Amino acid sequence: MADFDAIVIGSGMSGGWVAKELCERGLKVLVLERGREIDPAVDYTDHLAPWQRPNLDRIPEDEVAQHYYVQKTGVSYAVQETTKQYWVKDDEHPYETAEGKPFDWLRGYHTAGKSIMWSRQTYRLGPQDFESNKQDGHGIDWPIRYNDLRPWYEHVERFAGISGSRENLPQLPDSIFQPAFELTAGEQVLKRGVESAFPTRKVISARIAHLTAPTEEQTALGRGACQSRNYCHRGCSFGAYFSSMSATLPAARRTGNLTMVHNAIVQKLDYDPATQRISGVRVIDAQTKEERVYTSNVVFLNASTVATTVLMLNSTSETFPNGLANRSGQLGRNLVDHVGQAVAAGMVPGLDDRYHAGRAPGGIYIPRYANITEHDTDFVRGFGFQGGVKRQGWNGDRAGIGADFKTANRTPGPWFAYISAFGEMLPNPDNRITLHPTRRDEWGMPVPVIDCAFGENERKMMQRASRDAKAMLEAAGIYVVMSSESMPIEMVMSKPGNKIHEAGTARMGADPMQSVLNGWNQAHDVPNLFVTDGASLPSNGCQNPSLTYMAISARAANHAADLMRDGAL
Amino acid sequence: MTDRRQVLLGLALALGGPAALASCDQAATNDELLRSLRPDGRLAFYNTREYQFIGVLADAIIPTTDTPGAVDAGVPAYLDGMMAAWASRETQRQHKTSVRDVRARLTELGGRDFFQLSDEERRAAVAALDTAAYETQGPPTAASFFGAAAGSSPAPETPEQSYRALKGLIAQIYYASEPGATVELQYELVPGRWLADAPLSEIGRTWAE
Ligand SMILES: Cc1cc2nc3c(=O)[nH]c(=O)nc-3n(C[C@H](O)[C@H](O)[C@H](O)COP(=O)(O)OP(=O)(O)OC[C@H]3O[C@@H](n4cnc5c(N)ncnc54)[C@H](O)[C@@H]3O)c2cc1C
Numbered sequence: 001m002a003d004f005d006a007i008v009i010g011s012g013m014s015g016g017w018v019a020k021e022l023c024e025r026g027l028k029v030l031v032l033e034r035g036r037e038i039d040p041a042v043d044y045t046d047h048l049a050p051w052q053r054p055n056l057d058r059i060p061e062d063e064v065a066q067h068y069y070v071q072k073t074g075v076s077y078a079v080q081e082t083t084k085q086y087w088v089k090d091d092e093h094p095y096e097t098a099e100g101k102p103f104d105w106l107r108g109y110h111t112a113g114k115s116i117m118w119s120r121q122t123y124r125l126g127p128q129d130f131e132s133n134k135q136d137g138h139g140i141d142w143p144i145r146y147n148d149l150r151p152w153y154e155h156v157e158r159f160a161g162i163s164g165s166r167e168n169l170p171q172l173p174d175s176i177f178q179p180a181f182e183l184t185a186g187e188q189v190l191k192r193g194v195e196s197a198f199p200t201r202k203v204i205s206a207r208i209a210h211l212t213a214p215t216e217e218q219t220a221l222g223r224g225a226c227q228s229r230n231y232c233h234r235g236c237s238f239g240a241y242f243s244s245m246s247a248t249l250p251a252a253r254r255t256g257n258l259t260m261v262h263n264a265i266v267q268k269l270d271y272d273p274a275t276q277r278i279s280g281v282r283v284i285d286a287q288t289k290e291e292r293v294y295t296s297n298v299v300f301l302n303a304s305t306v307a308t309t310v311l312m313l314n315s316t317s318e319t320f321p322n323g324l325a326n327r328s329g330q331l332g333r334n335l336v337d338h339v340g341q342a343v344a345a346g347m348v349p350g351l352d353d354r355y356h357a358g359r360a361p362g363g364i365y366i367p368r369y370a371n372i373t374e375h376d377t378d379f380v381r382g383f384g385f386q387g388g389v390k391r392q393g394w395n396g397d398r399a400g401i402g403a404d405f406k407t408a409n410r411t412p413g414p415w416f417a418y419i420s421a422f423g424e425m426l427p428n429p430d431n432r433i434t435l436h437p438t439r440r441d442e443w444g445m446p447v448p449v450i451d452c453a454f455g456e457n458e459r460k461m462m463q464r465a466s467r468d469a470k471a472m473l474e475a476a477g478i479y480v481v482m483s484s485e486s487m488p489i490e491m492v493m494s495k496p497g498n499k500i501h502e503a504g505t506a507r508m509g510a511d512p513m514q515s516v517l518n519g520w521n522q523a524h525d526v527p528n529l530f531v532t533d534g535a536s537l538p539s540n541g542c543q544n545p546s547l548t549y550m551a552i553s554a555r556a557a558n559h560a561a562d563l564m565r566d567g568a569l
Numbered sequence: 570m571t572d573r574r575q576v577l578l579g580l581a582l583a584l585g586g587p588a589a590l591a592s593c594d595q596a597a598t599n600d601e602l603l604r605s606l607r608p609d610g611r612l613a614f615y616n617t618r619e620y621q622f623i624g625v626l627a628d629a630i631i632p633t634t635d636t637p638g639a640v641d642a643g644v645p646a647y648l649d650g651m652m653a654a655w656a657s658r659e660t661q662r663q664h665k666t667s668v669r670d671v672r673a674r675l676t677e678l679g680g681r682d683f684f685q686l687s688d689e690e691r692r693a694a695v696a697a698l699d700t701a702a703y704e705t706q707g708p709p710t711a712a713s714f715f716g717a718a719a720g721s722s723p724a725p726e727t728p729e730q731s732y733r734a735l736k737g738l739i740a741q742i743y744y745a746s747e748p749g750a751t752v753e754l755q756y757e758l759v760p761g762r763w764l765a766d767a768p769l770s771e772i773g774r775t776w777a778e
Binding site: 047049050051053054055056058059060061062065181182183184185187188227228229352353354355356357358359360393394395396397399400401402403405406409410411412413 | 629630631632634636650651654655656657660692695696699700702703733736737738739740741742744745746747750753754756757758759760761762763764765766767768769770772774775776777778
């Protein structure tokens with residue numbers, strides 16, 4: 001008799017969904033989380049006023065140098081004195097990169113994973129994103145299409161709560177929306193300017209996982225409407241943005257079917273060649289280093305792309321000497337992120353008599369148009385832009401002193417506009433995660449070696465995005481003060497990993513010789529193993545990916561529950 | 570720290586009357602300011618002279634007017650604590666050099682040691698340095714905006730650059746302080762609504778955050 005019906009490894013964005021769906025289907029579920037337990041009463045810092053944050057919210061410089069040298073430089077805006085509890089200490093969690101190929105591995109180990117720290121931008125993939133691999137020959141064809149996932153997008157959106165506006169764009173299908181955050185006067189200027197100069201483009205309100213009109217189901221979980229504080233990276237005491245903490249884990253817990261164990265670092269999955277199934281999940285306690293084995297009928301891997309891959313590569317056996325379920329040799333390959341940093345920023349003239357109140361947690365989004373509505377490109381796939389136009393506040397670096405300085409700062413500053421691209425990265429088998437042959441972390445886990453770089457297509461894309469960004473601001477009459485257009489392209493390219501949308505390393509596909517998982521996220525060769533985080537995706541679109549991880553997790557979990565119900569697992 | 574200036578200010582704030590505060594400003598003499606900047610041996614980073622210099626500089630840039638100024642808001646003590654707790658040795662060294670360079674430049678501009686100048690003369694010296702700093706360096710750029718947002722900027726090389734960096738820090742601490750955020754500007758911990766587009770006249774002042 002197994003200890004549990006199912007084990008879910010990782011309690012973050014994707015694992016939370018698997019746990020909820022399986023628990024609601026009546027299965028006994030164990031969630032193993034390597035990090036500590038988050039206690040909102042202690043860990044959330046969203047109630048602190050500016051004067052209550054130590055040292056202007058800056059982490060001491062020596063502490064950054066010692067513990068957060070990757071995390072802080074990677075996402076400086078989100079790693080602060082009041083949020084550092086959500087980020088791994090780099091010195092305790094090492095990884096290596098190939099010579100001359102930096103990679104940012106940005107993460108947090110605790111209840112709910114990165115769903116606590118994410119920026120909540122939420123977009124469906126479009127039909128084209130499931131077909132692009134097949135069309136241009138990069139990567140392998142997806143075994144599923146948009147319509148396979150569409151009902152599951154709806155399923156997770158209804159529960160999670162997404163604010164946004166209906167736009168009827170084929171390439172960026174509408175979600176089930178709660179009311180959108182309205183555009184500022186400056187954003188309206190950008191929208192009018194861009195849409196009239198470029199009829200093939202749209203400027204829309206950012207779609208974000210925030211409650212603006214909570215449903216009964218959401219309030220029953222203790223969630224409330226967004227208060228427009230924009231302190232989200234510190235955790236939300238109102239539960240207004242979607243996280244495993246605010247939404248999926250409480251839903252799983254209230255079924256009475258959830259067991260959750262923290263500080264449980266999964267190191268290895270045991271494979272039994274006789275049954276051709278996972279027979280046990282090996283765990284080392286993060287604090288005591290005690291080792292344990294848990295058993296279940298089915299195992300879901302949701303440790304996030306890189307960690308999931310490490311775990312599978314580390315789970316070798318006679319049957320799978322190169323990593324669990326890795327008959328295809330594709331495990332660890334085809335690592336993708338998004339490419340970014342093509343930006344333009346500037347000042348909107350006029351609008352001196354308009355302002356805003358409250359702090360919206362999102363801004364605007366410019367959906368992909370390259371190779372959708374515009375085909376004059378020298379690259380495949382495309383990019384979208386995130387951005388915003390808000391009025392700047394006081395300015396400490398303005399000329400003048402005394403009463404004049406104070407008075408000048410009582411009037412808000414100029415309208416500041418920026419847009420920043422997120423482009424799709426092509427799957428490439430050479431972009432790869434392997435395990436270091438000798439180096440291990442404190443818990444005896446081999447350290448990953450990440451060998452990943454952008455290619456010519458991503459460079460061409462960012463060149464185009466840089467030009468477009470500037471042209472769009474200018475079309476709206478915005479005075480551009482900063483643009484990546486004039487920069488050497490190597491300076492424009494983000495570091496792989498920096499967009500925190502890593503995916504692809506245990507891809508799904510129809511052919512077991514070319515892919516690790518089938519179209520239900522189930523390992524071709526190990527029927528009781530499912531992988532439903534980013535590792536499972538054959539390509540990544542250019543949209544922020546978490547909504548897709550949620551939908552694909554819910555879909556796979558329900559499929560597994562169906563199989564168990566039918567006695568097929 | 571309960572000299573007359575503080576008591577008056579506290580009283581005025583308690584009464585909530587900006588008009589009452591105006592007289593408080595006039596009452597503040599140079600000596601009173603320096604007295605209020607006596608650290609009582611609790612300094613974590615600066616020596617007394619440096620601390621007083623920061624206080625006088627902060628007061629010239631953000632004086633008490635109908636609203637509290639930088640000294641009322643506790644900027645010197647906050648900066649003292651922050652430089653001790655946050656800054657690396659290298660940043661501490663650079664910062665002390667900046668403070669020294671700015672003071673030397675102000676002494677040059679004032680014709681005498683900065684501390685021996687009258688209130689008036691000090692303000693004039695700071696005003697002259699401010700003018701020079703913005704003439705020679707141009708207006709703020711997007712790069713300085715992004716740099717400030719990231720909490721890092723290149724080490725200043727001239728007294729003018731040092732002055733601008735110090736001024737920026739003083740302003741940041743002031744507008745993050747409770748009086749700076751809520752009396753001088755306005756701040757809502759929990760706005761509870763998003764008003765995307767409204768007349769400035771209805772909203773009033775700049776939001777502190
Ligand atoms: C600052 C920031 C902004 C972002 N903004 C957006 C955005 O706007 N939109 C968007 O779509 N996405 C965004 N993301 C990305 C988003 O957070 C991820 O896509 C999402 O969290 C991935 O879900 P996951 O379940 O794969 O991983 P996670 O949410 O990271 O969860 C993985 C969990 O597994 C645990 N774990 C790892 N290894 C083990 C192990 N060996 N044993 C047991 N447990 C383990 C971890 O501790 C963690 O709790 C952002 C991320 C960050 C950091």
